[in-house]
Amino acid sequence: MKVLLLNGSPHEKGNTYLSLTEISKTLKKDGIESEIFYIGRGPVASCMGCGACSELGRCVFDKDKVNEFVEKMIDADALIAASPVHYAGATGAITSFLGRAFFSGWRSGKNVFRLKPAAAVAVARRAGTSSTLDQINKYFGISQMPIISGRYWNNVHGLTQGEVNQDFEGLQNLRFLAHNMAYFLKCQEAAQKCGILPPEEENVNFTNFVR
Numbered sequence: 001m002k003v004l005l006l007n008g009s010p011h012e013k014g015n016t017y018l019s020l021t022e023i024s025k026t027l028k029k030d031g032i033e034s035e036i037f038y039i040g041r042g043p044v045a046s047c048m049g050c051g052a053c054s055e056l057g058r059c060v061f062d063k064d065k066v067n068e069f070v071e072k073m074i075d076a077d078a079l080i081a082a083s084p085v086h087y088a089g090a091t092g093a094i095t096s097f098l099g100r101a102f103f104s105g106w107r108s109g110k111n112v113f114r115l116k117p118a119a120a121v122a123v124a125r126r127a128g129t130s131s132t133l134d135q136i137n138k139y140f141g142i143s144q145m146p147i148i149s150g151r152y153w154n155n156v157h158g159l160t161q162g163e164v165n166q167d168f169e170g171l172q173n174l175r176f177l178a179h180n181m182a183y184f185l186k187c188q189e190a191a192q193k194c195g196i197l198p199p200e201e202e203n204v205n206f207t208n209f210v211r
Contacts, residue, residue, distance in 0.1 A: 001033065001186075001189065002033040003077065004079050006037050006094070010093065012038050014161050015162070016083065017036065019123055019156050020121070024178075026178035037065075039094060044064050044094075057107060059100050065097075067104075077117075077185055078181060080120075089131055120136035121133075123156050148177060149177065149180065150176035155170060
């Protein structure tokens with residue numbers, strides 16, 4: 001089993017990376033593989049709503065890592081997305097990244113994110129973490145992804161590189177999160193071995209409020 005850890009910070013090895021590293025080490029102790037996926041520092045285009053992904057099987061933009069990420073999610077069993085706090089919200093880059101990834105994340109009529117457990121992590125100097133977590137969790141909720149928690153909200157604090165290591169409670173909570181994620185994945189695996197399969201989806205009814 002494998003968890004994809006999405007690093008949405010412009011700083012590849014900053015506090016967001018260190019937070020995900022803490023999660024990765026804990027998952028390894030629980031026998032779960034993980035990979036930190038860095039979105040990069042280059043520009044990330046926002047979704048144009050063109051709908052081309054439904055025909056192409058991928059996002060029409062190919063100058064960033066969105067399509068690479070979605071392909072990795074096909075084989076991954078879970079996702080943890082982490083972002084530093086910018087103006088009390090997730091970074092513009094990860095917002096555009098997730099918007100396109102989740103919109104284009106369909107392969108052969110199936111959503112590659114569906115029923116894969118997920119969690120959000122926010123890293124801040126001081127405040128804005130709750131709104132950032134809420135923002136990222138919405139991608140999971142609309143995609144039928146069970147949201148995994150720790151024993152507190154998944155936020156850690158630090159400004160300069162390495163300061164997050166002084167947030168002992170924050171890092172401890174990330175370990176709680178990692179253990180809970182590992183437990184949930186093992187429960188899913190056990191359920192499948194017992195013949196408990198994911199529910200079949202109904203055809204979706206779209207009801208527009210303005211006609």
